[in-house]
Amino acid sequence: MVCQLEARSLRTSQQGHVKDLARSRHITEVTQLGHVKDLASAFVKALGNEKAFGEIYNISGPRCVSFDGIAKACAKAAGAPEPELVHFDAKDFDFGKSKAFPLRDQHFFTSIDKAMADLDWTPEFSLLDGLKDSYSKDFGDGKKQGEQWQSAHKGTGAS
Numbered sequence: 185m186v187c188q189l190e191a192r193s194l195r196t197s198q199q200g201h202v203k204d205l206a207r208s209r210h211i212t213e214v215t216q217l218g219h220v221k222d223l224a225s226a227f228v229k230a231l232g233n234e235k236a237f238g239e240i241y242n243i244s245g246p247r248c249v250s251f252d253g254i255a256k257a258c259a260k261a262a263g264a265p266e267p268e269l270v271h272f273d274a275k276d277f278d279f280g281k282s283k284a285f286p287l288r289d290q291h292f293f294t295s296i297d298k299a300m301a302d303l304d305w306t307p308e309f310s311l312l313d314g315l316k317d318s319y320s321k322d323f324g325d326g327k328k329q330g331e332q333w334q335s336a337h338k339g340t341g342a343s
Contacts (some may be wrong), residue, residue, distance in 0.1 A: 213251060223243050
């Protein structure tokens, strides 16, 4: 698996482990995100698929992204200007028992090649397209439709 990190080169082994990553204050840990519709379509492809029986698959988008990249992509998806990013050392804060999922203080990404091959599955959403879709549903027309549905079904037991 080659993990593409924005326009930077990141070499990985075939198992997806980082061998060499130039670190700077602009490159923090990298992670991978996926869209829930891509997860659902992978589940559907696994149903009744003999190759999938007893197997474990990594389902996400195909690209890695830095935390800075996530913040910039979120702003772009929302139609906002690129944010000014302020970096901090997480060790300077006590988050208690809260976990930092999905933004861990370490690299976290996996290969989706096995899922693509065994399930004949391909993610539909890029990071930006997935964020735009989610933003629309949470804050745009999708939120309005959800509120209308909830209002229409209030007191019916449907949720």
